Amino acid sequence: MANSEKPALTAPTFHSVEGAYLALLQLASTNFEQHIEARGNAAREVIGVSFRLSDPRQRLPYLASRKTNPVFQFAEALWYLSGRRDLEMIGYYAPSMRSSSRDGVTLGGSAYGHALFNPVDGDTTSPFDHVLEVLRTEPDSKRGYLPVFSARESAVTDNPDVACLAGLHLLVRDGQLHMVCNMRANDLDCGLLSDVFSFTMIQEYAAVQLGLQLGHYTHTIGSAHVNDRNEERIREVLNEAHLRRAPQRFPFPAMSAESRPSTIRRLLEHEELLRTNAVTYSADQIAHLDLEAYWQQAVLLFEVYRQIRHDKTDTVSRQVLDALHPGLRWLLAHKWTACATAEAAR
Incomplete structure (x- = not known):
């Protein structure tokens, strides 16, 4: 296919995460496919959802009724980038995460950075660094995949912290670093915004290491859902978006090229x-x-x-x-x- 042609099939594209967030809230609120009660959480669900961000740097929503916490979002992204899994740091910014820890000290599946940025099975290089080396040496490679979810997590029946992130796929094309994120499940109101913020930060950080331009970001979800208990806030957010004259616009700058x-x-x-x-x-x-x-x-x-x-x-x-x-x-x-x-x- 020529570069000037557009693919016949692609995920709906948005300039910023705010547009995707609002569209998915609307979809799951009014056109949901299933009503589920997984682990006691009543929720409306749509199966198999994708969207694309043309500018992954615009990873913050400006909706007054949502009360997005940028302090936590930066803290969580840095917690991932440093490969940590401790509650000491992340629990300070999000005390509710302590309930997902089995030992009160560390987190398991949701500590995505621990899986990405630490060597495994006696290796001396992290999966993230291995993927960067592949992308440096193999043009147009399809092998830049970083798995996070492990089948071992499902084998533990009382596991309170199973990874929602299946994996991240980095692809270099025409001097740009694109990324595809695969989620087994996403809470569209609570988890989606933080996940997109952190994963696009990882994408941009990888692009800086490789000396590439930042490409687009695609987010795919197996179970896209909104919890019934958050219905009032979701309604307020959608009403705000409907009634406002124009969205707030605060373009965010590029990550510094010296980031290491x-x-x-x-x-x-x-x-x-x-x-x-x-x-x-x-x-x-x-x-x-x-x-x-x-x-x-x-x-x-x-x-x-x-x-x-x-x-x-x-x-x-x-x-x-x-x-x-x-x-x-x-x-x-x-x-x-x-x-x-x-x-x-x-």
Whole structure:
């Protein structure tokens, strides 16, 4: 097929995750195929759903009623990129995840980064690095697949944490790195947004390592569902989208070309200091850290959260908020009163 031709069959394409999120909420809410009760969770389900993002960097939805938490989303993406599985870090940003741990210390199937970024079976190289080497040496390879879900997980009858992610497929075509994500199941209201955020971050990080342009992202789901208990919020989100005059637009910048594993390690050193309240950072101090401006945005988010969690302040630092990307600032103002108060005083 010539490059100028478009394929006859492809997933519905959206510029940003927000459009895909709204379309899937509408689909599962009004045109669902099944009503299921898996493990006591009543839900409406559509089987076999796909969508594509033409610009995976636009991985944040700007919907006031959804109250998206960009602090958690950056934390989870970094938790994956560093190959961790500990609750100590991720439980600070999402205490509810503790209920999925069998030992109260680590997570199992949902610790996707542990499967991707750590060597397995006595190897010295991680699956992620093996795939990058394949893509460097074999043009147009179809072998850049990173499996996550393991059949062993299903063999444990009382397993509270089975991986929803089946695997990630990286494909280099015409100087771009595309990715296809295969999910065995996705909660469209709660899990989808965080998953797309983290997986497109992994895609972009891989593109940087390979020196390639960022291509499109395709997300496929076996069981696409919305839980009945979230019906009211889903209705509010869809109503907001229907009534607003125009969507909020905050284009997000490209990941810095200098991003490497050492970058992630340095960033998480600062994250831990803030998480444990060992330091406080001003906006000026963050601007002078040993990190590129792109990753300084994550430190700014972690400092905001430190103020909310540890200082229990009625209003966060305006200087720190002012240094944030406007889209992140908008999301924080719609998530926490302390951020809204500071933003209103601008």
